[in-house]
Amino acid sequence: MRSPSWRALTRWGVALGLCACLAGSGCADQDADMPRTKPGQPVAAANAPGGPGVPAAPAAPIPDAVREQAAAQIRAAGLSAEREVAARIAASRAAAARKWGLAQTPIAAPAPPATRPVLKSGPGVIRHGDLPPVVHRVPTQDRVVFLTVDDGAEKDPRFARMARELGVPFSAFVSGYLARGGWAYFRGLHEQGVVVNNHTVNHPDLRKLGYARQQQEICGEQEVAEREIGVASRLFRPPYGEFNQDTLRAAQSCGIVALPIWNQEAFPDRIEYRYDHRLEPGDIILTHFRGPGEWKGDIAQMLRRVVDTATAQGFALARLDDYL
Numbered sequence: 001m002r003s004p005s006w007r008a009l010t011r012w013g014v015a016l017g018l019c020a021c022l023a024g025s026g027c028a029d030q031d032a033d034m035p036r037t038k039p040g041q042p043v044a045a046a047n048a049p050g051g052p053g054v055p056a057a058p059a060a061p062i063p064d065a066v067r068e069q070a071a072a073q074i075r076a077a078g079l080s081a082e083r084e085v086a087a088r089i090a091a092s093r094a095a096a097a098r099k100w101g102l103a104q105t106p107i108a109a110p111a112p113p114a115t116r117p118v119l120k121s122g123p124g125v126i127r128h129g130d131l132p133p134v135v136h137r138v139p140t141q142d143r144v145v146f147l148t149v150d151d152g153a154e155k156d157p158r159f160a161r162m163a164r165e166l167g168v169p170f171s172a173f174v175s176g177y178l179a180r181g182g183w184a185y186f187r188g189l190h191e192q193g194v195v196v197n198n199h200t201v202n203h204p205d206l207r208k209l210g211y212a213r214q215q216q217e218i219c220g221e222q223e224v225a226e227r228e229i230g231v232a233s234r235l236f237r238p239p240y241g242e243f244n245q246d247t248l249r250a251a252q253s254c255g256i257v258a259l260p261i262w263n264q265e266a267f268p269d270r271i272e273y274r275y276d277h278r279l280e281p282g283d284i285i286l287t288h289f290r291g292p293g294e295w296k297g298d299i300a301q302m303l304r305r306v307v308d309t310a311t312a313q314g315f316a317l318a319r320l321d322d323y324l
């Protein structure tokens with residue numbers, strides 16, 4: 001747990017300082033840096049309780065013991081306030097976990113990195129010169145994995161509510177033709193902190209298209225997202241995870257900075273692992289906005305499986321966009 005912020009201490013300090021003033025402990029040096037005179041006014045006249053011409057009584061200094069006691073009160077008040085907030089958050093997460101039938105309360109994600117990891121060619125990252133990197137696993141030591149939800153056919157409000165109440169972040173990769181007529185759902189996700197990223201306009205296999213058509217698919221979806229959500233995407237996922245050099249060039253020309261692929265795929269009834277049957281820090285998990293028509297189960301069951309799997313293996317779910 002972090003110690004109370006200086007802003008919080010200052011707030012408490014102001015309150016306690018005010019109390020000390022009211023109790024007569026003396027406030028003589030409280031505004032030492034503030035000018036106490038109007039321009040041209042003699043200092044003695046300004047400070048004198050009896051008005052101009054009457055000498056001011058010397059201010060009583062605050063005893064060290066009072067200062068130390070006040071500082072201890074400030075620290076105790078700040079810590080107990082912070083503990084209370086943390087306890088309330090933990091209780092609300094535990095209640096949400098029970099409500100949605102999770103095996104355990106999900107692990108809270110650590111604060112996102114102050115700067116995003118540098119993406120060099122190596123395990124989990126493929127770079128082609130200065131073109132946007134292709135990322136299967138984010139280079140990080142944090143015990144985090146990332147859930148990404150693709151396409152956009154099923155727009156289940158229960159799924160959005162469940163993720164919000166559990167405090168589980170995810171990133172969406174939306175294909176325009178599937179979102180058409182249903183952008184309000186994705187605007188709602190955006191408002192709850194889900195970043196809506198680019199997954200082309202028509203979901204083609206981009207390797208079958210030339211550079212110009214690929215650019216239309218990617219830049220075209222950027223325009224749609226800007227119109228419907230208000231922001232263009234930084235991340236782009238090629239449909240089926242298939243791409244070629246033209247895809248990277250086209251994506252770069254549309255303002256894309258990275259192409260996240262995936263190492264696991266989640267379904268309501270199972271997780272499919274690309275390598276070992278375990279998660280690794282920085283793994284990207286793929287799933288889809290789908291429902292019982294295409295799955296043995298619904299999207300809420302899928303989320304339950306992902307969160308329970310991550311928690312059982314000691315991982316928190318974090319937001320991909322904070323790391324790439």
Ligand SMILES: [Zn+2]
Nearest residue numbers: 150151239240
């Ligand atoms: Zn897709």
